Amino acid sequence: MNKIVTSKEEILESSRELIRQQGWSAVNIRAVAVACGVSVGAIYNYFDSKAALVGATVESVWCEIFHRPRDESVFQDTQACITWMYGRLEYGSKQYPGFFTLHSLGFMQEEKPDGKRRMQQTWQHILEALCFVLKRDHKIRPDAFTGQFTAEKFAGVLFSLMLSALLRQDYDPSAVLEIVRRTLY
Missing domain, CATH: 1.10.10.60 (Homeodomain-like)
Known part of the structure; x- marks a missing residue:
């Protein structure tokens, strides 16, 4: 040593x-x-x-994958943010093969409460970032969100689509971007 x-x-x-x-x-x-x-x-x-x-x-792997970009304009535009997130998912998949599926499945077990808590904190942070961007994006039409259809609910849908993309190992955001365009603009 x-x-x-x-x-x-x-x-x-x-x-x-x-x-x-x-x-x-x-x-x-x-x-x-x-x-x-x-x-x-x-x-x-x-x-x-x-x-x-x-x-x-x-936690440190999640932080490396989703470190804040140098270009903060990513957080001004929903489409740019989604494209950035999918790029980061692809980066994480290449740098840490199996990370997304292995650790999330492993930490869902009862004996791993700290890992599960850390994963859920990271996911919550990603959801909050999506909500933040949705609320700041000036291109979103003013009536896009309602009392029933909130930015938080839409962020949850977007996040679910991202998790699904992880399982499929499909890092092309075009389908999600089309949903955003048709729903919000």
């Missing part, structure tokens, strides 16, 4: 790299310690269990 200490971010970065190279099964305390060049105890200074390490790794 070369180092005595490391950082939480370095641990998470090494965990993400292990996933890229070897898949989810490679992430464990010992393998991450080796990848970081530290002792197992150094990892336990930051994560009290493998479940905590995996949960934090999942």
